[in-house]
Amino acid sequence: MEDTYQHPVFLESPRPLEEVRRRVELYFCVRRRSGGGECGPLIAVRENIYRIDFKHQQDQQKVLGKSLHAVELEDGFVEIRVRSSLDSPTSSSSRSISPSPAENSEDDPDEDAELHFDDQQPPFLEENHFSEQELAPTCSVVLHPAEGGASYVASADYSGDEKPERGRDSVEFCDGLRIDDSMDPEGNMVSTGQEEFRGAAAASAAAAAAGGGGGGRVHVEIVQDTIETQETNAMVSPMVGHYYRSTRLGSILENIVGSRLTEDFDEAAGDEWMPGDFVLVEGLPRLPSNAVFFLDLIPWDGDDDGTAVQILRLGINNILACCDDRGFRSVALPALGEGMALSFPISLVARVILEQIYEYERERASSTDLSVRIVLLPENEEAKEAFTSVQEELQHKESRRIVLLGKTGSGKSHFANTIFGDDLFTTHHSANSGTVSCQAETKCINGVSTTVVDTPGFFDTRRSEEDVKPEIIRCLTECSPGPHAFLIVFKAGKFTKQEQEVIDKICQFFSNDALEHAVIVFTHGDQLPPQMKIEEFIADNENLSDLVHKCGGRCFVFDNKYWNNAPPDEYRSNQFQLEALLTTIDRMVAENKEGYYTNEVLQEVEKKIQIYEESIKAEAGNLTPVEIRKLAKAEAFNDFLTQLAGTATGALLGAFFGLATMVAMVVNAVRNLPGARNLLKQVPTVAAAGSEVALASGIIAGVVAGAAAITGGAVGGIAGLEAAKGAKTPAEAAERAAKAVVEKFKMLEGIPK
Ligand SMILES: Nc1nc2c(ncn2[C@@H]2O[C@H](COP(=O)(O)OP(=O)(O)OP(=O)(O)O)[C@@H](O)[C@H]2O)c(=O)[nH]1
Ligand SMILES: [Mg+2]
Known part of the structure; x- marks a missing residue:
């Protein structure tokens, strides 16, 4: 498998870093902190000299852009000097x-x-x-x-x-x-x-410029803490009647700042004001936030959509717009409207604030990220519950996860960039040297946070098991708890035996459930004869027609190269096709019960990610939810990689796309040893199961390998796969693999033969 972390940075530390390895790794993989990004583990090179390898060169360069990094540890900061090589005295890009x-x-x-x-x-x-x-x-x-x-x-x-x-x-x-x-x-x-x-x-800004962040997103996080101690660029304090001391928070701020607050407030406040306006006071002493927005509100009038609510919405909008104008990247706000002075019900406050933030994000022009931290009092469990449930509801409505599948060279990576209108995905300019690992990026499209996962050619028989398997697992973690749409990409104009094979594989691996979430996308639309629509092209090929039919007739055509700026006609325009594609995905989501496609394996993945999210949150304090989730996915990926080390690619694909037997087996493999043991007993049944036998030969080996991995390594699976190689029929392969693995398994467990 190709080494995906190939851009090294050398670290020189005044103290050993082994014991604080995790914190250092966290620091370098969080772009907001170090400028870095996805990276491998911290490797000791010699005494107090370490190496850390980044996946993307731009992250390596950003880290090297600062010769000295201050990494916060539990007992204070450690200053780490970075260099591009062991020979260079300091980073090359600083002077x-x-x-x-x-x-x-x-x-x-x-x-x-x-x-x-x-x-x-x-x-x-x-x-x-x-x-x-x-x-x-x-x-x-x-x-x-x-x-x-x-x-x-x-x-x-x-x-x-x-x-x-x-x-x-x-x-x-x-x-x-x-x-x-x-x-x-x-x-x-x-x-x-x-x-x-x-x-x-x-x-x-660097993330946006480098295309690595998610360009222009508003990240919302909900924390329980004291707002006056938040280290954000700005904070918000509500007030009634232009009188900053009218709320509890206003009084707290006055206690902290002292008489300077009155002076600065009076100076910043104009003579005329309206409810919904704010007074921006900057540079107040003893506050971690540099700027405070004092927002004028009126008490709740008993109407969920009345004047008081409209003013609250207006005020939030004005403040977020001002944050963008002033270049603030983070703002903290309390449960605005809750409390004695304004008396809004907390459920209404939660809905209005969160809806307004998402609404603002939809209309927002800025391409840099803004972090909004909603700070609730630690003891206020009711508020926490209200905000969390509204956020879950809105996020469910407000996100799309899309997985791109298809043969190598079909144009997936270029199409991913067409979707975002931005070169976020790594592309290659030849049909042969393509994507080797999954890449996931998120960006707001028409107000909906959209994640696209680009994959290498999963159905490509020329790629080795060891190359493809980790990427299927990566794809599972990236689209967890399941994608809203699978986009299966083909080239228009050319339909060879290889394309035919891809159709066969899709028909073999995809469950009906997965097909309900699938859309066929053609690239290279310029190859279509003039005036021809894609439906006519499809009608010429029976198997292709069948596949499109199974996908509910959903198909679209793009040309990533020629249909961008001056499209020949409305139909031959990426923008036109993209609007239609997104509308179709949204309709498909609305029609499906769950909204997105999921199965037991994907839910197992989600469970593991959530467990890691909790532990990272407890350990790493100040990270945003997006950063926490990214790290949790990386941890879950590592776990599944070990547990499924011996699982055949076919088995994993079947499990991903919902073939019942595969799902059950893979779930058992990741859940427990007894499950794997029981499965061994079912070998003859599985071998006789007919159409899934060919895939099962790999699965049996894989399931047991999962068990073996838990007890000490992936050898079981490898042994199983090796043994299966010489088999003449799938059934024989299944039995041979299972037998070999049983032997290995017994050996690992110390069970006498
Ligand atoms: N003319 C034209 N060329 C395209 C189009 N889409 C992709 N290409 C070219 O096709 C080749 C392969 O495109 P990729 O986007 O790398 O294909 P891929 O599916 O990601 O390939 P793998 O990463 O190997 O799986 C590149 O040379 C692109 O320039 C298109 O719509 N029109
Ligand atoms: Mg690619």
């Missing part, structure tokens, strides 16, 4: 300029630059409450002018008596940095806000 940033940016405004304030303290530090003596002389700021943000590396040490913890040093230091907008000679705002500052603004 020191002192003292004027302006000179550099004139030379090369697009290049990231590292500024060292070694000798000369900038004016904003003098204005800040740290004296020169309190700061050690080494601190540096990396400007990313092209991305409109900055990140920093600080090794500030305090010499005063009240020596705060190191994590806090960084926080306060960032505050100082924030004050001076003139830092960036191009007029770009230097990003703000503690933890967020460490990367949110720069990294999410």
Whole structure:
């Protein structure tokens, strides 16, 4: 199997990292923190020197863009220096300029630059409450002018008596940095806000620029905590009658900030105001958020759709729009409207806030991500329940998961980019050197969060079991708890024996349930004779017609190359076809009971992902739900990879697409050993089962391999598959595989023969 993590970064640490391996790996695989992304494990190279390999070169380069990374551990920060190779002293893309940033940016405004304030303290530090003596002389700021943000590396040490913890040093230091907008000679705002500052603004812009994030999504997370301690770019405090102290939160803020709040509020507030308006106060001392929106609301009037609710909706919309205008990347808001002063019912508050955020996302023009954190009081279980259930309901309605399947070279990866109108997926320019591993990307299309999973040619007989199997498992985890649509991709115009084989395989592997969620998509539409519609092309081929018929007649044609900008006619236009395709998917979803396709195997996968989500959430604190899910999927993938090491590709595909026997067997394989033992007893029955026998020969080996893997390795499955190789009939293969594995299994278990 090809090594998918091939872009190394070398780390030099002042202390051993073995015991904090997981935290370091987490840091480097979260783009918001390090600029990085999907990466392999931390590997020790020599004493205090480590290596971590990234999947994508752009993530490696982003990490190298900062020569020093501050990784937060339980006992403070560790500063890790990164390099592109063991020979290079520091990262190649950082350089020191002192003292004027302006000179550099004139030379090369697009290049990231590292500024060292070694000798000369900038004016904003003098204005800040740290004296020169309190700061050690080494601190540096990396400007990313092209991305409109900055990140920093600080090794500030305090010499005063009240020596705060190191994590806090960084926080306060960032505050100082924030004050001076003139830092960036191009007029770009230097990003703000503690933890967020460490990367949110720069990294999410980078993510969008690099095409790795999800471009323009609004991430909603619900937490139980105190809102005044949130380290977000901005926070929201409700008020009644333009009087900020009228709510509990307003009073808390006044207690923290003191009299400065009244002064700054009065200065920021205009003479005229309307309900739904906000007063934006920035730079308040002792608050982790740099900006506070004081939002004018009116008490609930007893009407779920009355004036008070409309004003709340308007206010939320205005605040989110202002966040985008001002370049804020994260905002925290309480359960606006709940509480004595405004008296909205909590279920209504939850619905209005969440609906409004999703509505805003639909209309939003910005291509950078915005994180909205809804902060509920820790003891308020009722609020938590209300928000969680509305969020589940809306997310169910508001998402699509699409899996692309088809022969190598049929145009899946290019089509994935056509769907998003963006080059998010890795493409190749020859029909032979294609995608080797699944890639999943998410982006908002017409207000619906849409995930597309691009796959390598699963039905390609030239690819080895060992190459294809992990990718089927990856696909299962990426589309969990199940896809809304399988798009089966063919080339228009050319229908060879190989295309025929793909149709045969689909008919063999797909259950009726899966076919109800399948759509046929043709690429290379330019090959269609003039005036011909795709239905006429299909009608020429009996097997193809049958397949399309099984898929409820759902078929569309695209040309990823020629039908983008100036399409020859309405029909021969990707935009026209895409609108029709999405409408069809949405209709298919509405008509299906569950909305999306699922089966016991996919549910098993989802269960495992959720277990990991819980443990990562408990362990890694400040991650967004999207980041947590990404990490949980990676963990679940590793687990299933081990458990299904010996399962044949055919068995896995059958299980994915819902063939009952395969589903049962794979579920047993991942659930328990006794299940695998019982299955062994059923070998003759399975072997006699007829049409599924050919696939079963692999499954039996695989199921037992799952068991064997649990007790000590995947040898059982491999032994089974080896033994099955010489068989003359599928039934014989099944028996031979099972026997071989039984032997291996007994050996592993210590059972006498
Ligand atoms: N003219 C034309 N060429 C296309 C179209 N779609 C893809 N191609 C070309 O077809 C080749 C294969 O496209 P890919 O998108 O890599 O195919 P794939 O299905 O992802 O292939 P694998 O990754 O190997 O499974 C590339 O050379 C593309 O440039 C299309 O609609 N029209
Ligand atoms: Mg591809």
